[in-house]
Amino acid sequence: MAVSGRARALYQRIADKIRVEITDGSLGPGARLPTEAEIANEWHTTRSTAVQGLKVLVNEGLIISDRPRGYFVRSRRPMVYRPQGEFRKRPLSPEMDQFLMQMAEEGREASQHIEVKVEAPTRQIRERLQLQEGELVAVRRRVRFIDGVPYNTNDSHFPLSLVQNSEIMNPDDIARGANVVIAELGYEQVRALDEFHVRMPTPEEADRLHLGPGTPVTVHLCTGFTHDGKPVRAVVNVLPGDRHVITYERSREQLGGHPTIRQACEQDLCTVVDLWEHAASWLRDRGIDQWQYPPHEDRIRANISAGECWIVDVDQVPVATITVDEHADPDFWTETEAAESALYVHRMVVRRDVAGLDLGSAMLDWASNRAASQGKAWLRLDAWRSNDSLQSYYGSRGFTHVRTVDAEGRSSGALFQRLAGHLRGLGPDLRGAAGD
Template sequence: MAISGRPRALYQRIADRIRDEIVEGTLGPGARLPTEAEIAMEWDTTRSTAVQGLRVLINEGLIFSDRPRGHFVRARKPMVYRPQSEFRKRPLSPEMDNFLAQMAQEGREARQDIEVAVVSPSREVRERLRLTEDEPVVVRRRVRVIDNVPFNTNDSHFPLRLVQDSEIMRPADIPRGANVVLAELGYEQVRALDEIQVRMPTPAEADRLQLAPGTPVAVHLCTGYTQDGTPVRVVTNILPGDRHVITFERHKPPLDFPEPTIRPATAQDLDTVVELWEHAASWLRTRGIDQWQYPPRLERIKANIAQGECWIVEDGDVPIATITVDEHADGDFWRPDEAAEPALYVHRMVVRRDAGGSELGSSMLDWASQRASSQDKRWLRLDAWRDNRDLYAYYSERGFDHIRTVDLDKRRSGVLFQRAAGLVRNVGPKLALKTATPVEPM
């Protein structure tokens, strides 16, 4: 057997065969493997090579050693982890939180060890909670143990100023859940942003979860937001790869292209604009692009909304995109003579990923171009992120000319584009202006 054209070492082939027998069910949970001597004899090799092959399977979490009895197939009963259940209502008994209730329903013995501390947050927590450098958080650290095995860790971080002297500060189960406590304090979470990455554990994580060497972990970061877009909770879950199945349930809203509508954003749309922006930022981060990797500038968005410059694109009543168009020529990028020219400028153009591939971005640029023309402007302009090379081709293909690139240490944007006002390509769905529904007289 070879992988990528390279021959496998003998100890790897020993591991491959035993692994196949475990996966196919020939060796079931709890089955005793042949001894090291028996494996060495079967493969006409040394005992040390047999041990090396078994060590591979131990590191993968497929078998365990119980000396002097031998090696046995691990009885894997992974925990089903459902990130989307965060805000679902569920019946809880007075002494159980969600995790304990779920395990009880599955007939498993579970507990969680909880400690609470006031700490300086890590950078990733501080940025997601939009805290100042010296602002502390309360962290509820939990090790969740199932059938006497540490299965995962769940560390919830809250700004101290929000939860001071509340039930969240106590190192005990919260039967009704921390989300309910936050709501009672006036910080109800209405949405969450989930980020999942897979990596090898840190030494502290491996020790805390008693991980075998070579066991990867999934890291689930969940940031909870209130109705006005304020982040109030960041949860870090560390999930060992050999102990979890991550399950998502998704419902894709129907997209009734080619008839999307566009309307001015209202104050009630702030959360929608922020969510679309963060959705795009998260996707860019997964592609290794550092664009928009900072908290959304809420005051600027509010000002754009108040001045009628921020717009929402909808499929039916489902927001699928946003664009901001104004007369602001950024003084860091555009020269005074250019700023004096009549132009509109595009900012924060975002299309939801499941609406991608429909040329909706082209439609919004056409709409903005026509809007510029209707206001007797000469140009439609924008500045693009310097490190996002894909955007260069995107805008060039849509009729924009690259004016120049401004490279400033304090700014990551600076690739300047413009196209003539009134220029349209007509390759995407046509945007219909959505007017407000008239109110019937009483």
Template sequence: MAVSGRARALYQRIADKLRAQITEGTLGPGDRLPTEAEIAAEWSTTRSTAVQGLKVLVNEGLIVSDRPRGYFVRSRRPMVYRPQGEFRKRPLSPEMDQFLTQMSEEGRGASQHIEVKVDTPSRQVRDRLQLKEGELVVVRRRVRFVDGVPYNINDSHFPLALVQSSEIMNPDDIARGANVVLAELGAEQVRALDEIHVRMPTPEEADRLQLGPGTPVAVHLCTGYTKGGRPVRTVVNVLPGDRHVITYERLRPQIGDALIIRPAIVGDLGTVMELWEHAASWLRERGIDQWQYPPRKERIMANIQAGECWIVEAEGAPVATITVDEHADPDFWSPSESGDLALYVHRMVVRRDVAGLDLGSAMLDWAGQEAVRLGKEYLRLDAWRTNGELQRYYRDRGFTHVRTVEAADRSSGALFQRAANYRRGTGPELTTAPSAATTD
């Protein structure tokens, strides 16, 4: 027999019902709730129990008490707060800084109160600005108002030794922005570290923002650094939870403009094998039997040591590999063909998360350029005999099918070649890095 949970107290059930009505929209922003007497009558209880239930919702920030008028659903019209806007260009009008411009575009009235003071920094500010004990800061304290309501606190802290006698000391808006002033002082911010904490407000914060009970705040700490890594500004933004939506916009890095191809070194053996196994796993998932055997470690190592194995990197991360050599496989290419001037492609692998870049075409074009540099006439390869899709891929990239050879114990053997100077011209550009010394 199941044991039922403890029954909720009556005041909690009163709060539950009213909360549900607010959540479902039966009671909308600004609507007046039933009076304490009406609630008590509906639930056949005392007025004090009704008040208990209402106080639960007050503490949750869902309703406000406006005596003697009663209790009302809190109206919420949050401001969209975008930390990533810090380094965007600002308007030049002193009356229209970044915050005021955003509110004006949304059709809302905005203003701000600014004061400047020299102060002893808190521990969190001192640590972030890497100040010594006793060093002072200049604080630009701002409360920002939207439609007459204090919406957030924006307190910027600067090392006094850096900004004294500058425009930052004036208790007015800086038309061109504090970032520009810092740059003029030789301390341009090029990097920012954002930290977000969620907590209840301090009494001082609640007073500055006129917060009612049950309103948590998000604290956005932003520290700006110069190119040399010196912290020059720490901003403490206090954002009431009922008045803000924090929005971050993230862009996927475009790696196509920053790809290098370099010779693999001995220490890259594991990387090449991982790329191989990554490709083999993808082929297996698609029901293709190609490369369904362990990578031939000794052969890969021999190619690396001979300078024939190459790795493509994006911002230092390996995303592809290709091996090119001058050795015609005797199982496939005839003795007369082996005498031709050709460069042969092996183990071309592209990570699936960058497959959309057409990196394979770029590597084949690069291999063709290598063939020309070495005085070769052809770029050749042997493809898996049963992988028709792969063979179509090579045909689409200018290769001609020479013939298919069925050699004993070999699953490859569909032979392709194209002129060494052929260039498809799709995919990203690859920059060839200089050879590095081979290391263990």
């Protein structure tokens, strides 16, 4: 038997009805609501109950009270806030900063009020800038307006010792940007750490931004770092929830630096094992039984010693590995095939956070080129018999299925080959590391 919940209070039901009318568009932005007396009459209740219901919607930020005119649906025309736009080139017009140009492009009138102060940092800013107790910061405080309404605040904090006597200390717009100024001082920022906190505003924030009841804010805290990891700027942006849409644009196509391939050395044994175990864990999570046993470290060590194991690095971080040798596994390849000139691929692994960038295809092209340069006829490999998707992958990379061998005690045995020197041209170009 279903148990009904406690009946909602009348003022809550009044708020529920009006909320539905706002969300379904029956009451559009700027629409005037019925008066307190009209609502009380409609619901056969007291005026104080009607007021209580309206206050619920005020606190939710859906309506505003504009006495003596009445209650109105809050108009929302959000600003698109793009944190990733910070490192884009500045606009060419000297009289407009990036914010002003963005608003002009959207047909809106923008302005800002700037002041500069020297002060002791809060604990939050001191930690982000790694300052010692007693160190001061220069703060560029900005309130940004759109169509005369304060939309957000932007407070940039710099260690005073870095920016004293620079343009940053002037309470004027810097057309080329404070980031450029601090770079000219020898502290170019090459990366930023973004943190987002959603909460209700402090009284000071509500005052600066003219916020009514029930308006949450998103606080975007951005810390900028130089090449050597020194934090030189901490920005606190306060964004009212009813005035902003935060938009990020991301791409999987960027690896950072160009991938390079190098011979693994003795110190890379743990790296190869870690990559192998990472792949085994990923396969296990997807119910694939491939590689569900401890890696054969003795074989990996032997491949490394023989110069047959290779590592792919991006920005000096290992992201993939491949082993190529002349060993034709007698469990799989016939004596006649073993007598043919070929290179054999083993233990090809790509870290999952760079999957989808076709590093595997790039490594197979690299191995194919290597086979051709050594005068080999074939590039060959054996794949797990039960891993159909892996076999399809090799087929799509120009490999021909030779046959499948059911060798006792072996789970691999789907044999593939392609002509040495045959390239698919997929994925990034692998460049040899210095000395390889």
